[in-house]
Every structure is written in structure tokens, then in C-alpha cells.
Amino acid sequence: MSGDASTALAPIVELVDVHQSFGSVDVLKGVSMRVAKGGVACIIGPSGSGKSTLLRCINGLVPIRSGSIRVASFDVHRLHTDAEKIALRKEVSMVFQQYNLFPHKTALENVMMAPIHVLKENPAEVRGRALALLAKVRLAEKRDAYPGELSGGQQQRVAIARSLAMRPEVMLFDEVTAALDPETVKEVLSTIRELVGEGMTCILVTHEMRFAREIADDVHFTDDGTIVESGPPAELFDHPRKERTRAFLSQIL
């Protein structure tokens, strides 16, 4: 039992004093956060506060200037070659606001591509897993549809299945419902909710406050490149300590 507790507490993602800048613009000014294995972290905050950049640093899409990022067994800030970053990205998958499915491939092919070509797995096995994943996101009947023939919510669920097919340790969600209409938001959120229920480690950048309150273990409020305040959702939403957090929440709640 004590063993369980310690693995639950061991952080699988740990950021320490991360700085990042584009040219002369400082995007991240010393961000630190920890996410336990199986934990769910939600990052909220105004546009331009560096939320998406933060996610992109975690899977090595954007290099950081200083500080350290540790994900599973990888020191992300020390990965320089493509091969090293590819090893990391097999463990950390990302879902984007604009889905970014490959438009020339069907839903099923989108899900199957990376496991076959990147993980070099047996295509027949991958196919079985991909079909199961499409069924899981309730799109089994759309497997032969091209992204252009799917609604936004359906495309986003295919994108989630595509990421899951890599069997990642950590999933990053970058405002995945921001481009969707309110009705389809629900179907995507319930897919994420199921994932969280299965113990997937998730880091979400989101504007869905009710959803964040419901599923997050920790909520991080970012503004101007720093984490202003962090804490369990009940605490942060109901009793924000910082004035800036209160101001932000009063604007949107």
C-alpha cells in the first residue's frame, strides 16, 4: 500500500524554473510545476500567457532557454538531436486545438500511421488496436472517412485516438475544445474524462473551467509567463489567494 502511495506521488512531469523567449520577448519567466503519474493538471489563464508554449516545451517542440524539464526518464532540456526528441515523443503525445489530422489519410490511417512507421509495429496488430481506439472514441463507423468529411468534434476525437495509438505515458491537450461548437465540446470532454478515469497522466490547457474543476488534481493559473497560483480546483476556484486570479475568475465565471 505504501508502495502505491509513493508511485502516485512520484512526479512523471517536473518543470523547474523554466524560462523561454522568442527573440526579445520573454514567454515563460520561471515556471515550475509537477504532475504525478496518473495525475491531471489543468493550466488556465488569459491568452498570450504562455500556456501553449509551456505544453510545447514539455514534448520538446520548443526548446527552453534555462531551467529543467523532466518527463518520465527524459531530461527534456538536454535533448538536442532529432533521435533523442523522437524517443521522448513516443512517451508524450499531444492533441492540438486545430486537430491537425493528416487530410490525405482516412481516420483509420491517421490512427495507424505513427505506430506502424514510428514504432515499427506489426500492421495487423496496429489495425486491431486502431479500430478498438476508434470504437472507444465512438467513431468506429467513420473509420474510412477523410478528415474533411468529419465534424470538428469528430476530427478531434480521431486526433485523440491517434495520440493514444502511440501508447504514451503522458497526454498533452492544447485547448482541444476551443475550436468546437458547444454541443461537440461535450463529446470531446467525455472522451478525455474516460482517459483520466483509466489513469492516463494528462496536462490540459483549457478554457473549460467547469471541466477543469471536475477532473483536475491541480489547477495552475498562468499570467504573463509565470504561474500565479496553483492548487486543487476547489481551493483555486472557490478561494483564490491572489488578486490577479480573482480578477481573471470573476471575468469568466
Add this chain to the structure above:
Amino acid sequence: MTPHPVLSPAALELVRRARRERSTGMPAWRLEARHGVALVVVFLCACGLAQAQVDAGHPSIAATIWKWTPLLARGFVFNLAISFLAMAIGTIAGFFLGFAQISLLPPVKRGAWLTTHFFRNAPWLVLLFYCMFLLPFQVTVLGVTIPIPDWSKATLGLALPVMANVSEIVRGAIQSIPTAQWESAASLAFNRRQTLWMIIVPQCVKRMLPPWMNLYAILTMATVLASIVGVNEMMTQTQRALSAENRPGLLLAFYSYVLIWFFVYCYPIARWTVRLEARYAVDQ
């Protein structure tokens, strides 16, 4: 990106035209049926004028043109052969050059950029003369002398600008794919080569096809430049026919006739290109 869905058809046409001109790097010409009609009218008028000048005892204009048609047709086949070959060589070389233009190695990238822009901006005729007079008329390999015929040098001379234009078409198409596709491929742990070949290039083919066909039509018309360096293509044959006939009145009629041949060949290509562009514009 995609043109706005509520743009009027006229605005859409403008957007398409702008995109076309960007992708080929030159003002887009577009053959239309009325151009063909105008050509035929000019041809008929020229024939009529020439017929009026025919002296008694000479064959009619129609009979004269008919008599020379087999020779001209043989020349035209030569034009087509040169255009196919130059297009094939230029396309293959252009693909390599285009990929070199997006290389991550600065020297490769810069070298490819320089090569592309040199051959793209040099006048076609100058390149043709260069190939004609700088290449030897024969080479000796291991004691065997291989002649290099003029037509092959002309083909190479025309392949150079084709290569440079294809290079730009390839680079432009690759760079027109949203960076989000690269990001999403990188997130799925694809490497650069896999991303290019499995994700980016397949999406480019549609975008490359119309400007590539446009380029082919331009090349076909440029093959007559080879007449200046003495290749037996249609233009050369026409000049021969005219000097054999030695009747100045035939000049306009013969050259209009040649134009009609080229129009008949290029017009379907132009129409097909327009159709492809319209289809792909909807797809995107």
C-alpha cells in the same frame, strides 16, 4: 490558405490567379477558345489574301499548305519529343533542387537557391545558346566517339529553366502546407524524412500539378526557339518550306498555320489545368 467561402466567383478567380502567378513566378497566361477562333480568322484571311495573289499556273494556297503539311507535322513531332524530354529531365532535376532548397544544411540550401534563381531568371534563349556552343559536338569515351546531336543539346538547354521552375513549384508547395502539419507529425515522433515523404509531399501533389502543367504548355511553345540553333523542328521546317516556295504572300498563312497546330495541342492542356485548379480549390 483557403479563400474565404463567401467570396464572389470573380474574387475567387482573382485569388486563384494570384496563387497561380505566385506558384509559377510569372504572369499567368490562359488559352481560351476565343484565342483559337481569332487564330483561325487570321489564318483564313491570310489564305484569302495569298490566294488573291496566286498567279495562273500556280497551285492554290490550300494545295500548297497541304503539300507541306507532312513535313511540318514531322517537325511538330520533333517539338513534342523535345518538350517531353526536357520536361522529364527538368522535372527530375527540379525535384532534387526543390528539396535542396528546404534543406537544413545552409550551404546546400543557399546553393540550391542560387542555382534555382539563376536558371529561372536567365532568358531561355541565352541558356539555349550556352548549351549549343559550350557543349562539344562529340565526346570520346574509352576510344569510342559519341556524337552529341544538336537536338539533345537544345533539349538540355530547355530543361535547365524547366528545372529551375519545377524547383520553385516544389519549394512553394512544400512551404504552403501549414506548419501545424509538421508540428503534429513531430508530436507523433515522425522524423523529418518521414514527415516529408508520408505527410507533406502527398499533400503537395495536388498543389503542384496545375503550375506544372502550365509550365509544360509554356515549354512546348518555347521549343520553337530550337529553330534558331538549327534543330529540325516545325519552325525550321516552315522556314524551309517558305524558302522553297519563294512566295512572300505565303508568309502569314504558313505562320498562322503553325500557330494553329500549337494551339490545338496546348488548348486542351490549358482547359484541363483550369479544371484541376477549380477542383483543388474546392477540396482545400
